[in-house]
Amino acid sequence: MRGKRAVVLGGAGFVGSHLCERLLDDGAESVLAVDNLITGNEANVRTLKPRAGFQFVNQDITEGLEVDGPVDFVLNLASPASPIDYANLPIETLRVGSIGTENALKLAEKKKAVFLMASTSEVYGDPLVHPQKEDYWGNVNPIGPRSVYDEAKRYSEAISAAYERSRGVNVRIVRIFNTYGPRMRLNDGRVVPAFVGQALKGEDFSVFGDGSQTRSFCYVKDLVDGLVRLVLSDVRGPVNIGNPREMTIKQFAEAVREAAGGGRQIVYHPLPKDDPKQRQPDITRARTLLGWEPKVKLEDGLRDTIAYFREVAARPSGT
Ligand code: NAD
Ligand code: UDP
Numbered sequence: 001m002r003g004k005r006a007v008v009l010g011g012a013g014f015v016g017s018h019l020c021e022r023l024l025d026d027g028a029e030s031v032l033a034v035d036n037l038i039t040g041n042e043a044n045v046r047t048l049k050p051r052a053g054f055q056f057v058n059q060d061i062t063e064g065l066e067v068d069g070p071v072d073f074v075l076n077l078a079s080p081a082s083p084i085d086y087a088n089l090p091i092e093t094l095r096v097g098s099i100g101t102e103n104a105l106k107l108a109e110k111k112k113a114v115f116l117m118a119s120t121s122e123v124y125g126d127p128l129v130h131p132q133k134e135d136y137w138g139n140v141n142p143i144g145p146r147s148v149y150d151e152a153k154r155y156s157e158a159i160s161a162a163y164e165r166s167r168g169v170n171v172r173i174v175r176i177f178n179t180y181g182p183r184m185r186l187n188d189g190r191v192v193p194a195f196v197g198q199a200l201k202g203e204d205f206s207v208f209g210d211g212s213q214t215r216s217f218c219y220v221k222d223l224v225d226g227l228v229r230l231v232l233s234d235v236r237g238p239v240n241i242g243n244p245r246e247m248t249i250k251q252f253a254e255a256v257r258e259a260a261g262g263g264r265q266i267v268y269h270p271l272p273k274d275d276p277k278q279r280q281p282d283i284t285r286a287r288t289l290l291g292w293e294p295k296v297k298l299e300d301g302l303r304d305t306i307a308y309f310r311e312v313a314a315r316p317s318g319t
Pocket of ligand 2: 082083178189190191192194195206207208209213215249271272275276
């Protein structure tokens with residue numbers, strides 16, 4: 001990464017801010033974070049602003065994307081990502097996945113840069129194949145409440161593949177599975193901040209459905225390491241990045257209770273429509289082609305995440 005110039009779209013978000021930090025740590029010459037803060041937070045890049053080569057621009061990537069000078073990597077992470085966020089921002093989610101992604105691809109084409117599309121395990125929908133391999137085409141309801149996100153990401157993959165085939169853009173596609181860590185928003189509705197927040201406040205855990213649905217949680221540092229390996233590789237075609245350690249949501253509530261040393265009992269709420277019943281990445285491609293696998297144990301990742309949320313709660317601004 002030494003001497004390289006990167007543009008990180010969605011750079012003030014949870015994953016984007018960790019990626020910017022890692023690129024700077026690895027010696028990138030410049031890192032430009034572009035973000036309209038629709039679900040992100042400028043506080044996520046506060047510690048990066050004084051660092052040489054880092055710049056933040058508040059801009060909506062659906063309204064065009066101009067960058068001065070050479071660019072080696074265009075890394076597209078811009079999109080609402082939590083089910084509550086994309087339910088509240090359905091049109092914005094579809095527009096950033098479609099128009100925003102095309103603007104990002106055009107920038108990569110113009111600059112002859114490597115383009116990374118941050119796709120998602122949600123392209124597999126409520127999967128009928130388990131664990132999920134990259135060659136599984138998915139089971140997505142095209143008009144359900146999650147479709148604004150799932151179909152936007154499927155379109156993002158399609159247009160990325162089209163720019164690769166017809167215009168020669170150097171495309172990488174990562175399908176990210178549930179990732180957690182510091183800088184998630186406490187109120188983004190995802191299960192990790194929800195349960196950690198509840199544990200810290202001594203509230204009951206809000207388990208949706210009967211809690212038997214499964215997820216596999218990857219710590220953000222591991223994810224970012226996978227992203228960096230992918231953009232530095234010449235691997236074509238989608239690559240799953242996630243932690244194969246699968247557990248039920250009920251087991252996850254127990255893991256958070258244990259790690260936080262607090263929280264009361266589990267209270268059951270209705271399961272949201274089209275909530276996937278099971279999810280576990282098959283990471284054979286990432287292992288064999290990138291030499292990547294997750295290293296951080298859930299217990300350690302949860303400890304750091306809880307410490308972050310405690311620190312945020314203690315800040316006067318609460319952000
Ligand atoms: P996030 O909401 O924290 O970050 C997304 C960022 O994109 C935000 O800062 C938001 O303000 C920005 N953004 C949205 N629309 C924009 C626009 N039109 N112009 C400019 N900026 C815009 O979410 P995250 O968890 O950090 O997710 C980052 C990316 O990774 C997303 O594309 C998401 O779909 C993907 N992903 C994340 C996960 C996960 O578990 N965190 C899983 C799968 C995929
Ligand atoms: N979930 C839950 N309680 C919450 C938030 C989420 O039981 O307060 C469940 C949700 O129904 C899903 C799982 O946890 O089965 C993961 O949800 P999240 O929103 O974090 O991610 P995604 O559904 O996109 O995997």
